[in-house]
Every structure is written in C-alpha cells, then in structure tokens.
Amino acid sequence: MTTTQQQLQHLYWRAGFGPRPEDLAAGLSPRKALRQLLRDSEKVELLDSPQMRYIEPLTQFRPVAPAAGTPQSGMVTTPDQTAMAAGAESTQLPLRSALPAPPKGRNQPPLLRRQDLSPQQRKMQNQSIREAFYAMNTGWLQRMATSPAQLREKLTFFWHGHFACRVRRPDAALQLNNTIRQLALGKFSDLLLAVSKEPAMLQFLNNQQNRKQRPNENFAREVLELFTMGRGHYTETDVKEAARAFTGWGYTAQGHFVFREKQHDDGPKTFLGRTGNFTGEQVLSIVLEQPRTAEFITTKLYRFFVNDTPDPAHIQPLAQAFFKSGYNISALLEQMFSADWFYAPANVGTRIKAPVELLAGIKRTMGLQLADDKPLIVFQKALGQTLFEPPNVAGWPGGRNWIDSSSLLYRLQLPSVLLKNAAFNVALKQDENDIAPNLTRADRTFQQQVKATVKLGPVQALLAKTPPARQLAQLSELLLQTPIRPENLALIQQAADKVPAEERLRTMVTSLLSLPEYQLM
Numbered sequence: 001m002t003t004t005q006q007q008l009q010h011l012y013w014r015a016g017f018g019p020r021p022e023d024l025a026a027g028l029s030p031r032k033a034l035r036q037l038l039r040d041s042e043k044v045e046l047l048d049s050p051q052m053r054y055i056e057p058l059t060q061f062r063p064v065a066p067a068a069g070t071p072q073s074g075m076v077t078t079p080d081q082t083a084m085a086a087g088a089e090s091t092q093l094p095l096r097s098a099l100p101a102p103p104k105g106r107n108q109p110p111l112l113r114r115q116d117l118s119p120q121q122r123k124m125q126n127q128s129i130r131e132a133f134y135a136m137n138t139g140w141l142q143r144m145a146t147s148p149a150q151l152r153e154k155l156t157f158f159w160h161g162h163f164a165c166r167v168r169r170p171d172a173a174l175q176l177n178n179t180i181r182q183l184a185l186g187k188f189s190d191l192l193l194a195v196s197k198e199p200a201m202l203q204f205l206n207n208q209q210n211r212k213q214r215p216n217e218n219f220a221r222e223v224l225e226l227f228t229m230g231r232g233h234y235t236e237t238d239v240k241e242a243a244r245a246f247t248g249w250g251y252t253a254q255g256h257f258v259f260r261e262k263q264h265d266d267g268p269k270t271f272l273g274r275t276g277n278f279t280g281e282q283v284l285s286i287v288l289e290q291p292r293t294a295e296f297i298t299t300k301l302y303r304f305f306v307n308d309t310p311d312p313a314h315i316q317p318l319a320q321a322f323f324k325s326g327y328n329i330s331a332l333l334e335q336m337f338s339a340d341w342f343y344a345p346a347n348v349g350t351r352i353k354a355p356v357e358l359l360a361g362i363k364r365t366m367g368l369q370l371a372d373d374k375p376l377i378v379f380q381k382a383l384g385q386t387l388f389e390p391p392n393v394a395g396w397p398g399g400r401n402w403i404d405s406s407s408l409l410y411r412l413q414l415p416s417v418l419l420k421n422a423a424f425n426v427a428l429k430q431d432e433n434d435i436a437p438n439l440t441r442a443d444r445t446f447q448q449q450v451k452a453t454v455k456l457g458p459v460q461a462l463l464a465k466t467p468p469a470r471q472l473a474q475l476s477e478l479l480l481q482t483p484i485r486p487e488n489l490a491l492i493q494q495a496a497d498k499v500p501a502e503e504r505l506r507t508m509v510t511s512l513l514s515l516p517e518y519q520l521m
Contacts, residue, residue: 002345009478016151016154019478038151138376141373162395173388176200204393244265246283295316306336352520366454371452424449459509482517
C-alpha cells in the first residue's frame with residue numbers, strides 16, 4: 001500500500017514533471033492535487049519569443065540591389081529584412097504566419113534557390129535555423145520545469161510524440177506546437193483536425209504532393225496507422241480512398257492551410273464500408289465514429305501515464321467513456337488519475353523517465369538554472385531525445401529503449417554535472433535529424449564544466465523538523481519513487497558524513513539523483 005505522499009508524488013510525476021518541495025509541503029490529498037492540476041492547466045500560454053520566430057529563408061532569400069553609395073553586391077535579405085522592407089514589424093510576426101505577403105503591385109526580385117546560395121550563406125542559414133530550434137527547445141524545457149500548467153505541458157509533450165513531426169522550418173514547428181498546446185486537453189476530434197491541417201504535418205507527410213489522379217498515400221496512411229486506429233483495423237483500399245479524400249490539402253508560403261479545389265478528387269470513395277464523395281474532413285469524422293479509435297488513443301495514453309503494459313480491464317471502461325464523451329481528453333485523464341488502480345504499487349516507480357522528463361524533473365524539483373542553456377541540447381542528444389527532432393513519424397519508442405550502456409552512464413553522471421559543476425564529456429553520434437548532420441567529431445564533442453545553480457532551501461525547509469539521522473531516509477522518499485536499498489543508503493550516509501556541514505545536503509541530493517532508482521517514476 002502506498003502512502004499519501006507516495007501517491008502525491010506519483011501524481012505529480014505522471015501528470016506533470018515531478019513534485020517541488022513546496023508542493024509536498026502544501027499537504028494536499030491526491031484528489032485535491034488533481035483538481036488543482038486541472039484548474040492550473042485551464043489557461044493556455046503559447047510558446048513564443050523573438051528568438052523562436054526565425055523564418056527559414058529556404059525560398060525567401062532574394063537578391064537586393066545595393067543602396068546608393070554602397071559598393072557591395074550579391075547581398076541577400078533574410079525574411080525579417082523582407083518583412084521590414086514591406087513595412088512589417090519583424091518582432092511582431094504572428095505565430096500562424098510564416099511571412100507577411102508582399103504589398104500588391106510591388107515587383108519582387110526573383111527568389112534565390114538554396115542551391116544558388118554561396119556556401120557561406122548556406123552555413124549562416126543553417127546556423128540561424130539551429131539557433132531558432134535551440135531557443136524553442138530550451139524555452140519549452142524551462143516551461144515544463146516552471147509552469148503551473150503542468151498537466152497541459154505534459155499533454156503537449158505526449159501529443160508531441162504522438163503527432164511526431166520533424167520539419168526544417170522553425171516557424172512551422174512552433175506553430176504546430178502551439179496548436180497542440182491549445183487543444184491538448186480539449187476534444188481529440190478538434191485536435192486531430194487541427195493537426196491534420198498544420199503546414200508542418202502536411203509537409204512532413206508529403207500531402208502537398210497529394211493531387212487528383214496522382215494521389216500520395218503517406219499522409220492518409222499515417223493518420224490511420226499512427227494517429228487514430230492502429231495497424232490492422234483498416235485495409236489498403238481504405239488508405240487509397242482516404243488519400244483521394246485528402247487531395248488538395250496543402251499550405252501557402254505564409255504558413256496557412258489551403259484547400260486547392262482543382263487538385264481535389266471529388267469522385268465517389270468507399271472508406272471503412274461507407275461510400276460517398278468524401279472530403280478529408282469527412283474521412284476524419286468517419287474515423288472518429290469508430291470505437292476502435294477511442295480504444296487506440298486510450299491505450300496509448302494509458303501506456304504513457306500509467307504503465308507500459310496495458311491492462312484491458314482498465315482500458316475498456318476508459319475507452320467507452322472517452323467515446324461517449326465525444327473524445328473529451330480532460331475527462332479521460334481525470335477518470336484515469338482518480339482510479340484506485342492508478343496508485344497501485346504495480347504502477348508506481350515502474351516507468352523509465354524519458355530524457356526530457358529526467359531533465360525537466362531535475363530542473364523542477366531542484367529549481368535548477370544553467371548559466372547557459374546550450375548544454376541542455378547536448379544532454380538531450382546524448383540521452384536520445386531532442387525536442388522537435390523525433391526519429392521518425394512513429395515518435396520515440398520509449399520504455400526500455402531509453403536505456404543502453406552509454407545513455408545509462410550519462411544519466412548517472414548528470415546530477416554531478418548539474419549540482420556539482422562536474423565536467424561532462426561526450427562525443428555525440430552523427431545525427432541525421434540535425435540541421436547540419438555531417439559534423440566533424442571535433443564539432444560533435446562536448447567537454448566542459450556546466451555552470452548551474454540549484455535552490456536547496458525548499459528541500460532544507462521540508463527536512464527542518466526531521467532529526468539529522470533520519471534526514472537521508474526522508475530525502476530518499478522525496479526524490480525516489482522506489483525504495484532505496486539499505487546498502488546504498490549506508491554508502492550515501494557515509495559520504496555525507498565526510499563533507500563539511502554546509503555541503504552535506506548537496507552531497508546527499510546529488511548521490512540520490514545519481515542512483516539507478518531515480519531513473520524510474
């Protein structure tokens with residue numbers, strides 16, 4: 001039987017990115033804490049900053065005539081410069097627009113294709129794109145660690161893997177992320193339709209090439225296999241007919257969904273046993289009418305929030321209620337987190353933390369701040385999960401796939417790097433998902449100390465009334481979701497007794513976070 005504190009910590013880890021000492025000090029019951037999590041996540045706060053709004057100039061570089069008296073030639077403009085030339089404020093670009101349309105009647109210079117750029121221009125372009133993605137990545141990680149809307153951030157993270165998408169354009173990736181976070185706790189039907197119309201997703205799954213008499217099946221196939229029903233619950237004919245329904249779905253250069261009627265196949269289609277002149281929206285509606293879709297989504301949420309091994313006895317009633325509610329995600333999660341079996345020992349401390357959950361959790365519990373956030377990117381790459389860079393359309397496999405000999409070593413080293421400014425040495429693998437995948441080994445090698453600060457005051461306050469001899473045991477109950485082995489407790493106690501009093505707490509915390517048990521939640 002789990003204690004109330006263990007249940008509370010379990011809820012905070014699964015429905016968010018871990019408990020803070022002040023969360024536990026508040027003394028809420030799990031039921032009250034769940035209501036608080038739901039309330040705090042009602043507000044939507046978009047992920048945005050000027051650094052994240054870089055627009056990839058892949059097709060936006062234009063030759064510019066040099067100004068009078070300027071001897072330079074062959075210059076190119078960035079999209080921000082183009083926007084300013086058109087009278088737009090570059091720092092105020094709306095999130096749902098990739099580039100302001102040029103004023104009517106103004107003659108635009110011809111576009112410079114990427115292959116027409118000089119090597120230096122391409123290098124600058126790649127660096128700008130990388131910087132935008134890094135700002136988005138670290139900005140979101142900070143939000144995970146500090147936002148009161150923990151459940152919304154955790155659901156956004158879940159859907160980020162479910163609707164896995166990797167594109168070169170930061171503006172399109174940011175737009176997709178904000179669409180997901182806005183709808184993450186609403187109706188799955190709304191989320192599915194919105195994501196399906198996102199330029200990033202349409203580009204990633206090639207639907208821009210899906211045209212009448214030349215259908216491209218990629219988008220339709222992934223919608224059925226990965227986003228809604230799961231393999232084995234539709235036929236190849238269903239995929240082909242769905243692809244015909246999605247013909248004409250595309251996007252503009254400004255980053256807006258567009259339906260190109262002339263490219264749409266408006267003939268009769270037979271899909272999942274029904275026949276009609278179906279549109280893409282109607283195909284999605286038919287998919288949502290299948291109880292199998294509710295079961296597929298519920299199972300995936302269960303695996304993420306409860307246990308890697310689905311329990312049909314739990315999933316069936318959840319899926320039925322989810323279907324009857326019109327795919328209400330918040331209601332499903334509330335039912336899941338309120339169930340007695342959610343807090344059963346078999347479901348506590350049994351999931352391996354994803355790399356992002358590990359990093360965000362340390363940041364949240366310890367109030368961790370880095371002097372420079374760039375190492376957070378290195379940690380993610382070394383551990384095998386980089387935000388905005390899923391390995392493929394199926395997302396990250398998760399579970400035991402997170403752990404191999406090298407990643408476990410890095411995981412166990414991380415607390416000393418972050419809490420004791422130890423050096424972190426890693427030669428990252430070649431990354432085909434990176435903007436610049438073919439870096440030299442020297443460019444892929446990170447070997448330096450990481451400067452970081454932590455807030456141990458709240459932890460100290462939580463231990464204030466505990467006798468010194470009992471503090472390590474209580475600290476282990478706070479930081480670990482599984483019981484610590486007696487021999488490890490004794491070794492950590494011995495190490496803590498050897499350091500000055502002012503370093504004792506930091507030593508104990510670092511040692512506990514470095515245990516294999518901390519990898520579980």
